[in-house]
Amino acid sequence: MLRTLLTDRFALRVPVVGAPMAGAGGAALAAAVSRAGGLGMIGVGAAADPDWITAAAAEARGAADRFGIGLMAWNIPRRPDQLDAAIAAGPALISVSFGDYGPALGPLRRAGIPVATQVGDVASARRAAEDGIDLIVARGGEGGGHGDDRVATLPLLQGVLDAVGDRAIVLAAGGIATGRGLAAVLAAGAAGAWIGTALLACTEALTSPGARRRLIEASELDTVATRVFDIAQEIPWPPGYPGRALANDFTGRWHGREAVLSASDGARRALAEARRRGDFETAFVYAGQAAGSLAGERPAGDVIAEIAGSAEVLLRRW
Ligand SMILES: Cc1cc2nc3c(=O)[nH]c(=O)nc-3n(C[C@H](O)[C@H](O)[C@H](O)COP(=O)(O)O)c2cc1C
Structure with a gap:
């Protein structure tokens, strides 16, 4: 068994957190990751209602003995009701990433809930x-979904471990999809991996069949970190956090032409329509470069067991 600060703190059998993935990872995926010995997280979208959080948490609690909830920091001032509902659900961990987590810290501390945040540079770590964040996730730019894309996982992880590795539990995120990736970050000194893309094609994920097919076919070259989908949906993500998604006709047409896109009603309508139809040449499939490692649709328990098992074999060899 791979034992680390992470597994000790959260009583896990596997040093893996299933990353929160709004729209892709709900209660079923979180519970499956937790049943496999990791800590599964429920991803909360910017527009999610408190009732959705309460229901998802109840479902996860019924299916596994622990789960976490992931919120977006920039959204909390707009939607404090999400934070209230997440705290009331009593998860093992709440992550507050991408923006100022400061306003959430007091309520989370008072509730006694451990806090995670994803960082994209050493100064943020x-x-x-200094703010006493329990779990600092060094999230490299090759990761899927939104995040700071300026630094790749390995240079970031090395810098973050040197800077704060003696003061916080540090996890690595971005591009970790196999036992090789987990073994590498554990050997470097991380307490575990925060894994998203590798779980997107799991049977328990909310990923639609069309998106799943594209993910399985994708190679590591097929993603782009872009703001075009947020601009065309008028979602006020702060500019420093593009979303890494599968490249498609829409990114080919608009990535790099964001100013023109923001004035285009036609593009907005086309994206909304494509999402309704499930046309992923225009609609988005958020995923990281690890999409190249997805071989097929599998239960999350199998994916987690294989990642942890093969990491252990690799680490023993040394
Ligand atoms: C489809 C998708 C949705 C995501 N949604 C969220 C989210 O709601 N909250 C969050 O903190 N991170 C979100 N992320 C980012 C992940 O937490 C994590 O940074 C990323 O998945 C790690 O890199 P990897 O995809 O290469 O494993 C999302 C990632 C993906 C792929």
Whole structure:
């Protein structure tokens, strides 16, 4: 068994957190990851209602003995009701990523819930350690979905571990999809991996059949970190957090032409319509470069067991 600060703190059998993935990872995926010995997270979208959070948490609690909830920091001032509902659900961990997590810290501390945040540079990791964040996730730019894309996982992880590794539990995220990736970050000194893309084609994920097919066919070259889908949906993501998605006709047409896109009603309508039809040449499939490792649709328990099992074999060899 791979034992780390992470597994000790959360009583896990596997040093893996199933990353929160709004729209892709709900209660079923979170519970499956937790049943496999990791810590599964429920991803909360910017528009999710508190009732959705309460229901998802109840479902996860009924199916596994622990789960976490992931919120977006920039959204909390607009939607404090999400934070209230997440705290009331009593998860093992709440992550508050992408923006100022400060306003959430007081309520989370008072509730006694451990806090995670994803950082994209070493200075942010230092600030998080000074703020007493329990779990600092060094999330590299190759990761799926939104995040700071300036630094790749390995240079980031090395810098973050050197800077704060003695003060916080540090996890690595971005591009980790196999036992090789988990073994590499554990050997470097991380307490575990925060894994998203590798779980997107799991049977328990909310991924639609069309998106699943594209994910399985994708190679590591097929993604782009872009703001075009947020601009065309008028979602106010702060500019420093593009979303890494599968490249398609829409990104080919608009990535790099964001100013024109923001004035285009036609593009907005086309994206909304494509989402309704499930046309992923225009609609988005958020995923990281690890999409290249997805071989097929599998239960999350099998994916987690294989990642942990093969990491252990690799680490033993050394
Ligand atoms: C489809 C998708 C949705 C995501 N949604 C969220 C989210 O709601 N909240 C969050 O903190 N991170 C979100 N992320 C980012 C993940 O937490 C994590 O940074 C990323 O998946 C790690 O890289 P990987 O995809 O290469 O494993 C999302 C990622 C993906 C792929």
